[in-house]
Amino acid sequence: MTSLDAFAGDKLNQLEAASLLRRLKPTRRLPGGWVERDGRRLLSFSDNDYLGLSHHPAVIAAAQAATAEHGAGAGASRLVTGDNPLFSALEERLARLKGTEAACLFGSGYLANTGVIPTFAGPKDIVLVDQLAHACIWAGAQLSGARIIPFRHNDVAHLAELLAEHRASARHALVATDGVFSMDGDVAPLGALSDLCAAHDAWLLSDDAHGVGVLAHGKGSAALFPGAVIPLQMGTLSKALGAYGGYLCGSKAVVDLLKTRARTVVYTTGLPPGAAAAALAALDVIEADPDMAALPLAKARAFTQAVGLPPATSPIVPVIIGEAQAALDASRALEAEGFLVVAIRPPTVPVGAARLRIAFSAQHPDAEIARLAALVRPFVKVTA
Secondary structure, eight states: OOHHHHHHHHHHHHHHHTTOOOOOOOEEEOGGGEEEETTEEEEESSOOOTTOGGGOHHHHHHHHHHHHHHOSSOOSBIIIIIOOHHHHHHHHHHHHHHTOSEEEEESSHHHHHHHHHHHHOOTTOEEEEETTOOHHHHHHHHHHTOEEEEEOTTOHHHHHHHHHHHGGGSSOEEEEEESBOTTTOOBOOHHHHHHHHHHTTEEEEEEOTTTTTTSTTTTOGGGGSTTOOOSEEEEESSSTTOSOOEEEEEOHHHHHHHHHHOHHHHTSBOOOHHHHHHHHHHHHHHHHOGGGGGHHHHHHHHHHHHHTOOOOSSSEEEEEEESHHHHHHHHHHHHHTTEEOOEEOTTSSOTTOEEEEEEOOTTSOHHHHHHHHHHHHHHHHHHO
């Protein structure tokens, strides 16, 4: 055994002992929110496909047609030969949805944040990050070389104190937050953050991966705060839009700079054309049926009412269990009843805050939501 193998083996044993070892489980996703795993058919409450659009006939047909016409891959980075004409069409649609001048596509949401933040922040700057922001925001901040200053989750007063203390010493300041937090389901106070950033000449970045398509008639979390100025509006195509990829919506100058300097645009192959076509078709579906966008939140609120939790503010509802093994046991108990509700453990969530992360889809039957609520209710009582 090499020292590398010994290192890996030791780490694996430590993770196993702490109930933190993760294993891939082949899963076949089916229409209607169902999956097949280990030979069983389960109703999944762990998908981010909030509208079921990954299986929508029009979305699939658009992806198939684009693949047949343009090929399975883009062939090169966008700045070489990989800038498929579908990309500019999708960017125009995304900018229109978000009310900005322009948009820039990325290969994924993770690539978006790890490309955007280093483009606009460097060693002379500060990046203030919500403590519960997504891992890709933290990764982007670390790659930037800027000084990183965490602020307490959704705590505007704490952020104000930090800006008052540190802003004058930095060339530029960037404030980064999720719009909808992926593990807690709560919404950032984007209006107050916008006002605070304006007062301190700081640039606000909001990651709306879990807001677009399901909040504010599909426009996302920023639209819940009329008048808020969010110059860096990031999101993904892989959640409610049912496709794959990421984007940044902003001014023309911001987007033009990204397209020539963001390393995750310059040095990576463009999106598969089929993914762009699928996202365009998904936007068509949402625009044609705006009432559909409200269903995931409505179903989440029916669940929170049934189990005695505070009303949901997004399609994501966390049920905090505590220890990692207890969360795994709860997940397995639900799986035995026909539900896939994956346990979320550290380091994705803080130590002692392992949970069931329950994500609601427009396609979930109301009767099954009621049955799930009855099964989950004892866990809520234990942790209340």
